[in-house]
Amino acid sequence: MTTTIPTTIQEQNNIEQSQQEVTIDQTAKMQAINVNAWFGSKQILKTVNLAVKPNTVTAIIGPSGCGKSTFLRCFNRMHELAPNAKMNGKILLDRENIYDRQTDPVQIRRRVGMVFQKPNPFPTMSIYDNVAAGLKLTGAKKGKQLDDIVKHSLEQATLWDEVKDDLKKSGTSISGGQQQRLCIARAIALQPEVILMDEPCSALDPIATAKIEKLVVDLKQDYTVVIVTHNMQQASRISDYTAFMYMGELAEFGETKQIFENPKNKLTENYITGVFG
Amino acid sequence: MSRLMSRLIDIVLKAQSMLLINMGELTYQALSTSTTAYLEGLTVQDQVREMSDKLLLMADEVEDRSFELISRFQPVASDLRTIKSYMKIGYDFSRYGRYALDIACINEQIHGLKTCRMNIKDSVEKMSETVLQMVKISVDALRTHDVELARTIAKLECEVDEMYLNHLKLLDEENDTTKCTVSSALTARYLERIADHAVYVCESIIYIVTGEKTRMR
Numbered sequence: 001m002t003t004t005i006p007t008t009i010q011e012q013n014n015i016e017q018s019q020q021e022v023t024i025d026q027t028a029k030m031q032a033i034n035v036n037a038w039f040g041s042k043q044i045l046k047t048v049n050l051a052v053k054p055n056t057v058t059a060i061i062g063p064s065g066c067g068k069s070t071f072l073r074c075f076n077r078m079h080e081l082a083p084n085a086k087m088n089g090k091i092l093l094d095r096e097n098i099y100d101r102q103t104d105p106v107q108i109r110r111r112v113g114m115v116f117q118k119p120n121p122f123p124t125m126s127i128y129d130n131v132a133a134g135l136k137l138t139g140a141k142k143g144k145q146l147d148d149i150v151k152h153s154l155e156q157a158t159l160w161d162e163v164k165d166d167l168k169k170s171g172t173s174i175s176g177g178q179q180q181r182l183c184i185a186r187a188i189a190l191q192p193e194v195i196l197m198d199e200p201c202s203a204l205d206p207i208a209t210a211k212i213e214k215l216v217v218d219l220k221q222d223y224t225v226v227i228v229t230h231n232m233q234q235a236s237r238i239s240d241y242t243a244f245m246y247m248g249e250l251a252e253f254g255e256t257k258q259i260f261e262n263p264k265n266k267l268t269e270n271y272i273t274g275v276f277g
Numbered sequence: 278m279s280r281l282m283s284r285l286i287d288i289v290l291k292a293q294s295m296l297l298i299n300m301g302e303l304t305y306q307a308l309s310t311s312t313t314a315y316l317e318g319l320t321v322q323d324q325v326r327e328m329s330d331k332l333l334l335m336a337d338e339v340e341d342r343s344f345e346l347i348s349r350f351q352p353v354a355s356d357l358r359t360i361k362s363y364m365k366i367g368y369d370f371s372r373y374g375r376y377a378l379d380i381a382c383i384n385e386q387i388h389g390l391k392t393c394r395m396n397i398k399d400s401v402e403k404m405s406e407t408v409l410q411m412v413k414i415s416v417d418a419l420r421t422h423d424v425e426l427a428r429t430i431a432k433l434e435c436e437v438d439e440m441y442l443n444h445l446k447l448l449d450e451e452n453d454t455t456k457c458t459v460s461s462a463l464t465a466r467y468l469e470r471i472a473d474h475a476v477y478v479c480e481s482i483i484y485i486v487t488g489e490k491t492r493m494r
Contacts, residue, residue, distance in 0.1 A: 232351075232353065233351050236353065260353040260354060260357070261353070261354065261357060261358065261488075262354065262358070262488035263354050268354075269354045269355060272353045272354055273284070273286075273352075273353060273354050273355065273356050274284050274286075275284065
């Protein structure tokens with residue numbers, strides 16, 4: 001069943017916006033509806049509409065400055081943390097708008113985790129504490145229960161076997177690839193429903209990249225993954241759906257096989273084949 | 278719109294395209310030589326074998342270059358479609374060459390049509406002219422990536438199929454099985470197969486340009 005809804009202005013009453021009549025996708029885990037975003041007066045996103053299916057990997061590709069990272073940050077209300085940042089439109093999580101006034105952004109960021117471009121383990125914390133940090137902050141888990149979650153998270157991040165004897169060592173004492181998987185374990189520990197990844201392999205060597213890529217594909221069994229990447233081949237290897245963004249707009253969205261074999265939009269064709277730069 | 282860039286892959290794809298066009302021209306020459314000789318009773322087996330062998334080597338080269346392109350450039354979209362299709366076209370052209378050789382061999386080993394009855398000879402001659410026209414269309418469409426030209430082959434394919442069936446009926450009406458009937462039946466079959474491969478080539482060209490998987494058979 002589908003419902004047609006109008007989009008309302010969330011925060012910025014003085015912003016002129018273009019809206020499209022958008023149908024709520026009842027099967028989507030997350031859905032962006034008429035999303036516009038700005039930094040100061042510069043508009044970064046222009047009426048972006050996109051539905052993310054549950055338990056899939058969706059890749060967002062596009063040239064530098066096209067708005068893909070900004071778009072990703074709108075998915076867990078991180079965009080609004082930046083100075084002069086504004087947005088309007090809706091982001092639905094299980095068909096509920098995460099930008100409703102009564103919604104707690106902290107809760108949203110717990111349900112929608114983020115892994116960043118550069119591995120960023122807390123430098124003063126051990127490997128164990130890095131994974132447990134979020135849970136300790138919420139005060140929810142302790143003792144054996146906490147140990148189990150840390151172990152499970154490290155296992156899911158395929159890091160447990162490599163660090164199980166060094167859990168008290170600093171989170172920054174391990175390799176870059178291991179640090180990135182530690183950050184993924186930290187995100188997993190909070191048992192999110194969606195994991196956002198912003199170029200998670202751009203600082204890693206090919207071996208570490210291959211491990212993360214395998215991990216991303218494994219993670220979709222339990223989570224929904226949205227990943228921003230500059231690497232076309234990575235997008236084609238690991239994603240089920242691909243969104244191509246260009247100058248703040250969603251130029252094309254479809255199954256990855258279709259996008260990389262037979263893109264419908266000439267812009268997509270030109271970008272993925274390297275015709276323009 | 279950002280500026281368009283020249284790409285390394287374009288240089289290699291261009292070379293690949295030139296190799297295939299050369300193959301196409303050689304296939305036309307091989308088929309033209311073998312059918313003319315078959316109708317006129319000339320000996321060209323060695324000459325056509327040389328061309329057929331060369332076509333096989335060229336098809337191997339197309340395949341090797343395609344593998345190199347895939348491994349070095351990780352092509353996508355129209356590049357990927359082009360490489361995949363070029364490999365198929367290389368194979369199709371090598372089949373043209375093989376059938377041209379088969380026709381040349383029939384001329385040597387069974388019989389050409391020079392001394393056969395006019396109705397049998399006319400039937401095969403007309404069919405071979407149409408098939409040569411189809412081969413030319415497939416090579417020209419490859420050279421120009423002309424989708425409209427490629428689509429014109431469908432009509433000729435129907436004509437060749439009809440000619441083939443009519444030829445079989447003609448042979449069926451013959452009272453005796455002779456060298457002429459056996460020879461022309463085989464040759465008509467080879468010509469019909471070449472026509473099929475010409476259609477495959479045109480389908481590949483349409484796929485390269487539009488991404489559309491067409492079936493014109």
